[in-house]
Amino acid sequence: MKKISWLILLLMASLFLSGCWDRYDLEERANILGIAIDVVDEEAENFTIPEITYRDKDTLAGEEENIYKLTAQLAVPGKIKLGPEGGGNNTSDKTAWVVQTAGFSMKDAMANLQQQLAEKLYLGHLQIIIINEDVAKIGLDDINDFLKREYEVRRTAWMVVSTGKAEDVLRAAPPIETVPSLYLSDTLENALRFGKLPREYLGKFWIDLADIGIDGVLPYVKLIEQERILVNGLAFFKHDKMAGSMTPFEIGVFLGMKEKNPGGYGMAVSTDDGGVYILESYQRDSNIELKIKNDVPIASITVEIEANVEEQSNVKNITNRKIKEIEEEASNVATKKYNKVVKKWQESESDVIGIGARVRAKYPEYWQQEVKTTDKWAEIYKQMTIEVNVKFEIIRTGMEFK
Structure with missing residues (x-):
């Protein structure tokens, strides 16, 4: 009788166990490692806004018309080198997949990107967000708002400003590296360790923007010979808009006054x-x-x-x-x-x-x-x-x- 009672109790308890009802296998996720954001020049770049966008020019309601070109670098499952035995001679073309789209806002662009992929977009592994200097001068309010709402985005990811096209920086990696986004993130982490950069992760930048009486800074990078990244200084902001930049030596001045x-x-x-x-x-x-x-x-x-x-x-x-x-x-x-x-x-x-x-x-x-x-x-x-x-x-x- 006791055995039957325990069996009934276990069966009833199982009704309240939901399990991993919302899980996604690795192969079912589009793992984004890096994002680059530029301003689209439709005529110069021969780039057309996808028809699937949920916004159009009639819905801007007086807003300044700036169209983002979003370049996303996605990991190819099973191809990323995890150790000396893994990955073989894989190049970045085999380990990462680059996809481009555009939109009137970050949410719009990401919706357009999702339309191109069968797998669900996943930002939990996002390492770096590269912002073109022109975008930074226009303002980062929309970009920050989108990233803050995405709970998967880690606050320890890097956000940087690039002097040239952000998409070119995202693709850059020396021949010995297999994943450009990870190479860029490691470059910044090493610069931080060597005292070349302040600890200005994405979360710290948001804290400075939210605090009254302080403005934020972001690493300022430059692409060299299509395969190397120069930490070219710091971009400093007035509210959410880039106001200027510091040289590498001036980073030392900033670090000195910030102890x-x-x-x-x-x-x-x-x-x-x-x-x-x-x-x-x-x-x-x-x-x-x-x-x-x-x-x-x-x-x-x-x-x-x-x-x-x-x-x-x-x-x-x-x-x-x-x-x-x-x-x-x-x-x-x-x-x-x-x-x-x-x-x-x-x-x-x-x-x-x-x-x-x-x-x-x-x-x-x-x-x-x-x-x-x-x-x-x-x-x-x-x-x-x-x-x-x-x-x-x-x-x-x-x-x-x-």
Whole structure:
């Protein structure tokens, strides 16, 4: 009797077990690894918008007509190299499939892309989103809105801005690499590890956009010889629109004021005796002090850098006096360069180091009475005084010391 009762109980319990009712096998998914977004020039590119689009020119309702060309790189199941024994001599043509479409919005373009595929689109493995510079200057609001709504998209994916066509960057990979999207993602991860880039993943960029008084940055890349990617700096934004770009050295300036380590970028200084020294930062510390004077905020930024002498020319040995001279010269050179970069950000009204967020936190009454809106802050930020003072300390010379 007990056995029968337990059997009935198990049968009843099974009714409440749903199982994997919504699962998809790997072969039933179109796994997107990378997306490139450009602006379509229908006449120049001889590219036609698919008829299946759910939007047309009559539904724009006064919106600016910008048509996205979306290039998606999909993984070919079973062909991606997973180790030294896997993949064989597969090239990127065999391991990844590139599909293109267009649309009036990201949702529109993705709907058109789905129409071309038998498998369900899956964004859980998305590694990188490449935005053409022209698209970034128009604004990323629509793109960000789509990606945020797609719960499958990982916040640790990379979003980058390209100087040329985004689709060309997406296809780029050296002959030894099998999946271009993974190569691009690895390139950025290594740049982050070597101190060449800040940790500006997709999720961090969204946090900066949502925060009041701070603007976002994204890696700025350039294609070289159709197979290599140059980290060409950082694209900085005013709200969701690209306002300008930094050079690779200016990334070091940004990292210094944000207290990001390790160093990553060197700086050359020369002394009166003809010696030339390459200094590379080892540790950075930054302090931002704020004051309100005559209803206008004033910022003073002190950056302290511990550095190593990585290279020297025209010098046989180094003394305590010479170290002091190098430190003083490096501090002067860096202070000028840092202030120049800050001025560049101010002219573009891009508050990438978050001065506004600090003012809002320290002086909430001032913000409520005098600032109120982000547009008003942009005006104040552009005119306010921001002074940067850089102090170098050499901790290792790597040379004969006397």
